[in-house]
Each structure stands twice: as structure tokens, then as C-alpha cells.
Amino acid sequence: KRITVLKGDGIGPEIVNEALKVLEAVAETYGHxxxxxxxxxGGIAIDQHGTPLPQETIDACLDAxxxxxxxVGGPKWDGLPGDxxxxxxxxxxxxxxxxxxxxxxxxxxxxxADASPLRREIVEKGIDFVVVRELIGGVYxxxxxxxxxxxxxxxxxxxxxxxxxxRRIVQVAMEIAKKRRSCVTSVDKANVLDTSRLWRKVAGQVxxxxxxxxxxxxxxDNAAMQIVKNPAQFxxxxxxxxxxxxxTDEASMITGSIGMIPSAxxxxxxxxxxxxxxxxxxxxxxxxxxxxxxxxxSAAMMLRYSFDLCREADAVEAAVAxxxxxxxxxxxxxxxxxxxxxxxxxGDAI
Amino acid sequence: KRITVLKGDGIGPEIVNEALKVLEAVAETYGHxxxxxxxxxGGIAIDQHGTPLPQETIDACLDAxxxxxxxVGGPKWDGLPGDxxxxxxxxxxxxxxxxxxxxxxxxxxxxxADASPLRREIVEKGIDFVVVRELIGGVYxxxxxxxxxxxxxxxxxxxxxxxxxxRRIVQVAMEIAKKRRSCVTSVDKANVLDTSRLWRKVAGQVxxxxxxxxxxxxxxDNAAMQIVKNPAQFxxxxxxxxxxxxxTDEASMITGSIGMIPSAxxxxxxxxxxxxxxxxxxxxxxxxxxxxxxxxxSAAMMLRYSFDLCREADAVEAAVAxxxxxxxxxxxxxxxxxxxxxxxxxGDAI
Ligand SMILES: CC(C)[C@H](C(=O)O)[C@@H](O)C(=O)O
Ligand SMILES: CC(C)[C@H](C(=O)O)[C@@H](O)C(=O)O
Numbered sequence: 001k002r003i004t005v006l007k008g009d010g011i012g013p014e015i016v017n018e019a020l021k022v023l024e025a026v027a028e029t030y031g032h033x034x035x036x037x038x039x040x041x042g043g044i045a046i047d048q049h050g051t052p053l054p055q056e057t058i059d060a061c062l063d064a065x066x067x068x069x070x071x072v073g074g075p076k077w078d079g080l081p082g083d084x085x086x087x088x089x090x091x092x093x094x095x096x097x098x099x100x101x102x103x104x105x106x107x108x109x110x111x112x113a114d115a116s117p118l119r120r121e122i123v124e125k126g127i128d129f130v131v132v133r134e135l136i137g138g139v140y141x142x143x144x145x146x147x148x149x150x151x152x153x154x155x156x157x158x159x160x161x162x163x164x165x166x167r168r169i170v171q172v173a174m175e176i177a178k179k180r181r182s183c184v185t186s187v188d189k190a191n192v193l194d195t196s197r198l199w200r201k202v203a204g205q206v207x208x209x210x211x212x213x214x215x216x217x218x219x220x221d222n223a224a225m226q227i228v229k230n231p232a233q234f235x236x237x238x239x240x241x242x243x244x245x246x247x248t249d250e251a252s253m254i255t256g257s258i259g260m261i262p263s264a265x266x267x268x269x270x271x272x273x274x275x276x277x278x279x280x281x282x283x284x285x286x287x288x289x290x291x292x293x294x295x296x297x298s299a300a301m302m303l304r305y306s307f308d309l310c311r312e313a314d315a316v317e318a319a320v321a322x323x324x325x326x327x328x329x330x331x332x333x334x335x336x337x338x339x340x341x342x343x344x345x346x347g348d349a350i
Numbered sequence: 351k352r353i354t355v356l357k358g359d360g361i362g363p364e365i366v367n368e369a370l371k372v373l374e375a376v377a378e379t380y381g382h383x384x385x386x387x388x389x390x391x392g393g394i395a396i397d398q399h400g401t402p403l404p405q406e407t408i409d410a411c412l413d414a415x416x417x418x419x420x421x422v423g424g425p426k427w428d429g430l431p432g433d434x435x436x437x438x439x440x441x442x443x444x445x446x447x448x449x450x451x452x453x454x455x456x457x458x459x460x461x462x463a464d465a466s467p468l469r470r471e472i473v474e475k476g477i478d479f480v481v482v483r484e485l486i487g488g489v490y491x492x493x494x495x496x497x498x499x500x501x502x503x504x505x506x507x508x509x510x511x512x513x514x515x516x517r518r519i520v521q522v523a524m525e526i527a528k529k530r531r532s533c534v535t536s537v538d539k540a541n542v543l544d545t546s547r548l549w550r551k552v553a554g555q556v557x558x559x560x561x562x563x564x565x566x567x568x569x570x571d572n573a574a575m576q577i578v579k580n581p582a583q584f585x586x587x588x589x590x591x592x593x594x595x596x597x598t599d600e601a602s603m604i605t606g607s608i609g610m611i612p613s614a615x616x617x618x619x620x621x622x623x624x625x626x627x628x629x630x631x632x633x634x635x636x637x638x639x640x641x642x643x644x645x646x647x648s649a650a651m652m653l654r655y656s657f658d659l660c661r662e663a664d665a666v667e668a669a670v671a672x673x674x675x676x677x678x679x680x681x682x683x684x685x686x687x688x689x690x691x692x693x694x695x696x697g698d699a700i
Contacts, residue, residue, distance in 0.1 A: 073541070087541040117578050119469050139489070139509060144544040152513040155548035159489060159509060163502040189592075191423070191437040194494040198505035221599040228467050228578060228603045242539075246574045246596055253575040 001307055002035045004064035006057070006093070009043040009086060010280025011290035011343075012070025018292035018347025019068060019299040022319075026303065026312045037064065041093060042072025042086035042280075052089030058096045066306040067097070067273040068299060071280035082144065095136045099265035099273055100165065101172040102133040102244065103301075106231070106251035106261070111324040115256030115333055118228065127255055129234035130180070132173040133244025135265055137165045138195070140241045161195040161240065166202040172266070173238035174210045183214045183235035187223045187243055199240060220247070227251050252277055259291030259332045260320075262298035264305050272306045274298035284331075288342035291330040293320055296350055316350075323349045351657055352385045354414035356407070356443070359393040359436060360630025361640035361693075362420025368642035368697025369418060369649040372669075376653065376662045387414065391443060392422025392436035392630075402439030408446045416656040417447070417623040418649060421630035432494065445486045449615035449623055450515065451522040452483040452594065453651075456581070456601035456611070461674040465606030465683060468578065477605055479584035480530070482523040483594025485615055487515045488545070490591045511545040511590065516552040522616070523588035524560045533564045533585035537573045537593055549590060570597070577601050602627055609641030609682045610670075612648035614655050622656045624648035634681075638692040641680040643670055646700055666700075673699045 005020070007013040020036065027034050039057040046052050052072070061067045073086040082088070094102075108116060108127040116123045142158030170186065177184045186203040188196035200217055207215035218226065220243045226233065227250050239247060252258045258278050265273040276294025284290060297320060304313035328349055329338040341349065355370070357363040370386065377384050389407040396402050402422070411417045423436040432438070444452075458466060458477040466473045492508030520536065527534045536553040538546035550567055557565035568576065570593045576583065577600050589597060602611045608628050615623040626644025634640060647670060654663035678699050679688040691699065 082544065082547060085541060091542070117468055117472055119467055122467055140542055142506070146544045146548055149512070153548055154510060154512040155544040156492075156511075157489075157509045157543045157545050158506060160504060160506045162499070162504040189595075191435060192441070192490055193507045194432065194496050194505040195507050197432060198496055198503055221595050224574070224596045224600040225603040225608070228600065243596075245539075245571050246593075249571040250574040250578060250600065253578050258575070 001032070001065045002037065002063070004060045004067045005036050005038045006041040006067060006069040007038060008041055008070040008072040008280060009074050010071055010282040010285040012072070012280055014286070014288065014343050015276065015290050015292040015295040016068060016070040018343060019295040021347045022296050022316060022350055023299050026316065029315070030309070030312050032309070041069070041089040043074050043077045045089055046077055046080070046084060046086065052084060052086050053092040058093065061093055061097055061273070064271070066271055066302050068295075068302060069273055069275035070295065071276065071278065073280050074282040091140060093273065094265060095141065097271065097273060098136070098267035100134060100136050101169055101266045102135040103176070103264045103266070104131045104133060104248040104252070104261065104277055105129075106131065106248070106255055108255050109257055109260060109321070109324060111321070112255070112257045112260070112333060114335060116254055117256060118254050122230070125230075125232035127231045129231065129251070130176060130236050131244060131248045131251055132169060132176060132236060132238040133248060134165065134169045134240045136241075137161055138241035159193070159195055161198060163198065163202050166199050167206055170203045170206040170238055173236050174206060174213050177213050177236040181235040182212060185223070185234055185237045186215070186217050187220050187237055187239035187247065188217065189220050190217070191219065195240065203238070223247055224250060227254060248277065257333055259330065260293040260297065262294055262301050264298070264301040266305060270306050270308070272302065274302040288344055289331050290343045291332050292343050292347050296320060296347070319350045351382070351415045352387065352413070354410045354417045355386050355388045356391040356417060356419040357388060358391055358420040358422040358630065359424050360421055360632040360635040362422070362630055364636070364638065364693050365626065365640050365642040365645040366418060366420040368693060369645040371697045372646050372666060372700055373649050376666065379665070380659070380662055382659070391419070391439040393424050393427045395439055396427055396430070396434060396436065402434060402436050403442040408443065411443055411447055411623070414621070416621055416652050418652060419623055419625035420645065421626070421628065423630050424632040441490060443623065444615060445491065447621065447623060448486070448617035450484060450486050451519055451616045452485040453526070453614045453616070454481045454483060454598040454602070454611065454627055456481065456598070456605055458605050459607055459610060459671075459674060461671070462605070462607045462610070462683060464685060466604055467606060468604050472580070475580070475582035477581045479581065479601070480526060480586050481594060481598045481601055482519065482526060482586060482588040483598055484515065484519045484590045487511055488591035509543070509545055509592075511548060513548065513552050516549050517556055520553045520556040520588055523586050524556060524563050527563050527586040531585040532562060535573075535584055535587045536565070536567050537570050537587055537589035537597065538567065539570050540567070541569065545590065553588070573597055574600060577604060598627065607683055609680065610643040610647065612644055612651050614648070614651040616655060620656050620658070622652065624652040638694055639681050640693045641682050642693050642697050646670060646697070669700045
């Protein structure tokens with residue numbers, strides 16, 4: 001399998017290196033061969049090539065069997081205009097690869113229950129849901145413009161959604177739900193937005209084709225409350241791009257372990273892009289302090305979703321659980337009675 | 351003072367009645383006279399007049415010194431097209447009155463600390479911030495359309511922001527901060543949206559005119575995390591309409607007392623619209639179970655912001671604190687050792 005590797009900025013390179021270590025251990029143990037091709041994206045690509053997403057990077061991703069990404073961005077590039085920011089590289093590669101479905105699990109690791117900001121009674125009911133975020137539509141990809149009108153600047157972002165974009169992502173949510181607890185919550189703002197009213201209509205149609213899945217709609221403001229109040233109610237949540245951005249970060253925070261959460265971005269085939277949900281943490285970059293687990297579990301998702309290597313994915317996830325059981329922790333998740341380790345040592349242990 | 355009263359739907363009438371009771375007690379005790387004019391809005395207005403916001407309602411609000419609102423909406427009207435939904439009445443009156451600044455306090459009542467979904471260590475650091483939400487701009491008020499393109503429906507919502515709309519709301523946040531802990535966090539998605547980049551630029555300009563206020567920017571996805579992780583860091587948060595909708599609901603939930611949270615919507619003069627942040631709760635409407643405290647505290651905000659009656663507002667807030675100290679609770683906030691009371695009994699006690 002050919003894997004294009006986009007280490008990116010900040011802690012990106014060090015966390016990806018640990019994930020590659022784990023993939024090599026899998027290759028050796030199970031007799032596979034993975035070939036890696038490293039390409040630039042984000043800030044480093046701006047520095048090296050003058051653009052956050054060079055054409056060679058796009059080509060290498062389209063040519064690979066799958067893509068592993070670290071993180072992009074940092075204060076160094078914050079002053080740049082919208083079109084040549086590091087984030088544009090990330091948005092661009094998602095779009096170029098047609099990755100419309102972003103899967104972000106919000107799952108409490110039992111070993112880390114005390115790190116959740118939620119009260120014990122809520123945590124004990126369990127947190128184990130997946131947010132399926134639409135990733136290449138909506139206000140992220142509509143027209144953006146800023147122009148002078150009557151002597152002042154007026155900025156405009158356009159939020160479009162077409163029926164087929166909604167149908168395919170809700171379809172993904174249904175399929176995932178069937179492998180879980182068969183419950184889908186579709187999140188929108190149908191009392192205000194036309195895109196949300198169309199979303200609700202199409203989601204309802206797709207749901208009707210899956211009578212075995214319990215389906216309901218929820219307004220986004222209510223969803224932001226329910227995630228904190230009673231996360232155990234959710235199995236699969238499906239929502240549009242911008243709402244998904246906000247709700248997945250909220251959902252990851254309640255697990256208390258944002259450094260551990262992986263994500264998979266998928267399109268129509270098996271090729272996907274896998275990345276931790278956390279950012280590039282420039283403040284600790286290069287200090288061997290970062291938590292590589294989000295990236296390692298992203299590699300496990302790659303094994304499962306892109307390569308159909310479920311036994312191997314299970315083994316990686318089991319290894320992560322085991323080191324957590326042993327009490328190894330990077331600084332972000334350090335707790336009483338645990339052993340503090342660096343990024344490399346954590347990768348070695350896993 | 352002439353107050354236009356919009357009871358609205360669901361529990362709206364019963365909670366507003368208790369707030370009027372409290373206003374009458376204030377009038378009697380302090381020698382004021384309040385004249386009330388009740389008008390229809392939302393679902394009841396649809397039923398009575400065929401529109402969620404009749405012209406007479408707009409006129410009565412524009413003619414009054416202030417407006418008190420209960421809640422709008424309910425399943426009865428959910429199937430209606432976008433233009434004649436109950437919510438359209440609420441959005442319409444905010445716009446017609448020019449109420450661009452929505453103030454929503456997220457404050458933990460010490461008596462209710464155990465109701466917060468957050469762990470004690472976080473709650474103990476204190477939750478006491480105000481979200482200043484822009485209320486009549488952005489994607490709520492841009493063009494909404496749904497049309498057929500290439501044989502499928504495509505919906506589009508437009509999110510516009512002009513410099514003056516951003517400047518005036520950030521200005522409000524600065525003034526409020528000066529009466530508090532002098533700290534403003536402006537929330538946007540400047541790494542993706544043009545409106546957010548303009549927001550960040552203008553907010554920075556306004557902040558520069560207020561060097562005595564500590565100012566910082568935060569991305570909306572990060573804000574959704576920080577509200578749960580460390581709410582004590584916030585004093586005043588200012589943000590655009592849609593982000594404000596989501597974050598204020600999240601912020602209210604962490605206080606554990608959504609039934610107690612008031613809001614004020616202000617424009618350029620002193621006339622405002624005051625309403626609890628919770629919804630119309632049709633499931634318990636007419637059963638004397640609703641919590642009137644959010645509406646009563648909204649009336650207190652009216653006394654303070656529209657009528658400059660600070661002593662009177664303090665008295666109402668003190669009365670609420672006192673009944674909570676006495677252990678009186680409506681069903682939504684009932685806890686061990688407290689006394690369950692209905693909506694009317696709660697209003698009487700306050
Ligand atoms: C970096 C940013 C553009 C990105 C997004 O908003 O999609 C990030 O927040 C994420 O959630 O992956
Ligand atoms: C009812 C709805 C239109 C409204 C909004 O989103 O503004 C409500 O959620 C609120 O926050 O006041």
C-alpha cells in the first residue's frame with residue numbers, strides 16, 4: 001500500500017513519525033509492505049513552494065492508496081491573506097480528494113475518565129458517539145468576498161448545499177450507525193436557514209430508506225447543550241461542515257483527551273485522509289512533548305477503512321489501550337499515579 | 351413607563367405573568383407606574399392574524415419604552431414554510447427594533463452549583479461571563495433561497511457583515527467589560543471566513559481604542575472547547591449571530607440552570623427587548639410547571655438597562671437569590687432537600 005505522508009507544521013512531524021513507527025511494526029508483524037512518500041502541506045509548503053498546497057502534493061495524494069496527515073498552521077503564517085494560509089492547504093486537499101465525509105469519534109477512554117470536564121454521573125453513563133461531518137460543502141467552500149460598499153468594507157460568505165451533497169453524507173451516517181447502535185441524530189438550524197431546511201428534508205428521505213435506524217433531528221443550539229448535558233444519548237450525529245467543526249471540538253473536549261482523538265475523511269472510494277483532530281501546537285513543537293496517540297489511532301483508522309485490515313487496526317487500538325492501562329501519559333494527559341513520557345517514548349511503547 | 355408584552359407560545363404566557371407580578375411589586379414598593387400592552391407574536395399570531403409578526407405588534411413595540419417577551423414556537427407550526435414560522439416573528443421584531451446587541455449572562459448561581467454538568471473543580475473556579483451576540487446580521491439575515499439547478503434542489507444562505515455592524519457590537523462589548531473585569535474575547539473563524547477576517551480586523555481596531563480592556567481573539571471551534579474546559583477564563587465574549595446562538599446555549603447549559611437565564615437585546619437607544627433564553631417548552635405548557643426565573647430576571651435587566659432603575663433591579667435579583675436560598679425550586683431545577691413549587695408559587699415567593 002502506498003501512503004502519502006503530510007507531516008505539516010508544528011508538532012506535525014514528530015507525531016507522524018510515531019505513527020509511521022507503529023505502521024512499520026504492523027507491517028513487520030503481519031507481513032505487509034507500506035511505502036511512504038512525504039510531501040509538503042500548510043505552512044512548510046508556503047515556506048518551500050510559496051503555496052500551502054503545491055500541485056505535486058495534490059498529485060501524490062491522488063496517486064496514493066491513502067494519506068496520513070499531522071497538523072497545519074501556526075502564528076508564523078497568521079498574517080497572510082486568506083488565499084495563502086496554511087489552512088487553505090488542508091481545505092484544498094480535502095476538496096481535491098473529494099473527501100466529503102469526516103468521521104470523528106467522541107469516545108471516553110475508561111483510563112482517562114477523570115480527565116473529562118464533566119461530572120462523574122454524566123461520564124459514567126458513557127460517551128461513545130461518532131460525529132459524521134460534511135467536509136467539502138457549505139460556507140467553507142461557497143464564495144468568499146470582501147468589497148467596498150458605500151464607503152465601508154462588506155464581507156460575504158456564501159453557504160450552499162445541494163441535495164446530492166446532503167444525501168451522500170446522511171447515507172454514510174446510516175451505514176456507520178448500522179455497525180453501531182443504529183441511531184442517527186441529524187443536526188441543523190432548520191428554523192432559520194434554507195440550507196438546513198433542505199438538509200432536514202433530504203435527511204428525512206434517506207432515513208425513510210433505513211427504517212431499521214432510529215432517526216431524529218436536532219437544532220444545532222440544542223445539540224451544543226445536549227453534548228454537555230447528556231452525551232450518552234448520541235450514537236451517530238450527522239451535520240454540515242461548519243456546525244460539525246464546532247460540535248466535534250466540543251465533543252472531543254468532553255472526553256477529556258483531545259490529544260487522543262483520530263479522524264478519517266472519506267470520499268466515494270476507499271482512499272482517505274487520516275489526521276488527529278488536534279492542531280499543530282506550535283508552542284510545544286520539537287520538544288518531544290506532543291501526544292502521538294491521536295495520529296496513531298488515525299493510522300489505525302486508515303488500516304480499517306482504507307485497507308480493510310481490521311485485525312491490524314484492532315491490534316493498534318489494543319496496544320494504545322494497553323499503554324494507557326500501564327499508566328504511560330504524555331504531558332497533556334498526565335495524572336496522579338501515572339508515568340510521564342515524551343512523544344517518542346509513547347510511540348515506542350505502543 | 352410603557353411596556354409592550356409579547357407572551358407568545360407554550361409556557362410564554364405563564365412565565366410572563368409571573369414577571370408582570372414582580373414588576374407590579376416593584377411599582378408598588380418604589381412608587382413607579384408601568385403600563386402594559388399585550389400583543390401577539392409567533393405561533394399565536396399565526397393562528398390569530400395569519401402572520402407571526404402583525405404590523406400592530408411591530409408598531410406597539412416601536413411605540414413602547416421597552417418590550418418583555420416570553421417564548422415562541424411549538425410543534426403545531428413546525429411544518430409551515432420558512433416565511434411564516436413563529437421564529438420569523440422573533441427574528442422580525444429584533445430587526446424592526448434595530449436590536450443588534452444581545453446580552454446573555456452565563457453565571458452560576460451558587461445555590462445551583464450541583465446542577466452544573468461540569469466537575470466541581472471547574473465549577474469552583476467560577477462561571478461568570480456575558481456573551482454579547484450580534485443579533486441582526488450575518489447568515490440569519492442574508493438572502494435565503496432554494497432553487498432547482500441541474501435537476502436537483504440547491505439551497506443557499508448568505509452571510510454578510512459590514513464594518514459598521516461589527517464596530518458597534520464590539521463597542522458594546524468593550525463598554526460592558528469596563529463595568530466588569532475588563533476582558534473581552536472576540537470569537538470568529540478567521541482561518542476560513544471572509545466575514546470573520548473582517549470581524550477580526552474591525553474588532554482589533556475597536557480594541558485599540560480601549561487600551562484598558564484586555565482583548566484577544568479565539569476561533570469558534572476552540573471557544574466551544576474552552577467553555578467546557580475552563581469557563582472561568584471568560585469575562586465578556588463577543589461574536590457574530592450564528593456562533594453566538596450556538597455558544598450561548600452551550601454556555602447556559604454549563605451553569606446547569608437554563609431556566610434561570612435572562613437576556614437583553616439592545617439597539618442604539620434605551621429601548622430593549624427582554625426574554626429568557628430558554629424556549630417555549632410546549633410539553634409542559636399550561637401545567638404551572640415552568641420556571642419563571644429567566645423571565646423575572648429578564649424584567650430585572652429591563653429595569654436596569656432600559657429604565658435605569660438599578661436599585662429596583664438589584665432588589666429583584668436579591669429576591670430571586672433569597673427564594674433559591676430558601677430552597678424553593680421548580681421541577682426543572684429540583685434537587686435533594688429542596689421544596690418543589692409551581693410557576694405561580696415561585697412568582698409569588700419572589
Ligand atoms: C484548520 C481548520 C480550517 C479546520 C476546519 O475548520 O475544518 C480545523 O478546525 C478542523 O476542524 O479540521
Ligand atoms: C428561535 C431562534 C430563531 C432563536 C435564534 O436562533 O436566534 C433562538 O435560538 C435564540 O437563540 O434566541
